Amino acid sequence: MADSLLPDRHKQRDFFTCDVFDSFKDDIASMEHPVFSLSKKPDHRMLVYERNDTTIKIKPSYTGLATIFDKDILLYLASALMSAKNSGESISQTVRFTSYDYIISTNKSLGGTQYKLLKEGLGRLNGTLIQTNIKTNGKEVTKEFGLIDSWEVVKEDTKGKALAIEVKLSDWFYSSILGDAVLTIDRGYFRLRKPTERRLYELARKHCGNQVTWKISLTNLKEKLGITSQMKLLRFNIKQIAETNHLPEYNISMENDVVMFTRKEPPKESKAPKQLPKYVSKKSVEKYARPGESYDQAESRIKGLRDALKG
Structure with missing residues (x-):
């Protein structure tokens, strides 16, 4: 399915296509602070955390807060971007990837349900708003923003299954990539059930x-x-x-x-x-x-x- 991206590769200059990577990365800011919901049911709470000099307000969309499982999408994108960056390749805030590669990389079962869950997760990431003074890459973010700026299905199969996805990362998250504010995590993380x-x-x-x-x-x-x-x-x-x-x-x-x-x-x-x-x-x-x-x-x-x- 990765071949489906090749026809557009040289025509579009504003997106980066994910390649295979050897290790997974997690951004330090969201590792430190409880940004993602741990509930398996729709979570519509407004969360406020204050610790030391940091304040975080997290607002859900009508579909609920982004969950720790939705975060797999960000882990996948951060890992691919850091791999390319460390190899000296150019990257950008807009990323294109295949849903198949994402599902395989994050240890998910193959099946139509996963493609549906992927789109739902992207919706929650886009809809969950954060207002915070957390610093990433030495910059303090004080505006309200989504975990991702936007997403789009750029290719579907005959049954409407999303094959290729394009995501524009938030300034906050992309700043973590540019500033190397990430840590390597074990692949076994994706085998954890709870x-x-x-x-x-x-x-x-x-x-x-x-x-x-x-x-x-x-x-x-x-x-x-x-x-x-x-x-x-x-x-x-x-x-x-x-x-x-x-x-x-x-x-x-x-x-x-x-x-x-x-x-x-x-x-x-x-x-x-x-x-x-x-x-x-x-x-x-x-x-x-x-x-x-x-x-x-x-x-x-x-x-x-x-x-x-x-x-």
Whole structure:
């Protein structure tokens, strides 16, 4: 089906055609903040989140808020764009892709239902409005915008099934691509069945990253998840996931309502200093601390990197 795009490739200069890519990317801003609904039913809530100096207002369309499963579309597009960008190819804010490649890449089953779900997801992404002061690529966005600016089916089969899609990304999301404000995620993410599991993985990837551990109170975790369910249900779900241990890359455990994420194995590529100190002294922490990192955060990260390298 990718061949269906070739006839228009040299006639149109304002779109980028997705190619095959080796790794998936997620934008850091939406990994940090609960932008997407975790409900499997239409969610018509108006969401408002305030933390530190960041405020996010998320408004649904008449079809409801964009869901964590709708986000697969953005993950696919971000991955393809970053792959092309890293290869030195030119990219643009308007992207054309085949629905078949999207369905295969994001581990979805083939069938007519998926094409219908894709169009519904695009509608929710376009209709969900965000007003925020989150910074991407060093720029603070203060206007209200959709997760995507527009979308269009540019080719259908004889049964009306969408074969090729064209999407114009929002300035906010495209700015993340231009500024490399993305993280690589494991392909196993697309095998996770439950919305909460996907969100937990995102948070682990964002906050634990290549460190060995990340701890957070259950109360703060509930806020970062963006869920409205009771605390006892979240507590039960965390215990269940801890038992099955099926999150990609990370273990999860909980003690006294403190949830801890740990890496299952050391990262393949470490950005640790070439010579890590045997003991983490105050001088070492000050030397290797990153901009904006507290003393405790720097000490924990350096210890984690050292221990990971030992393993």
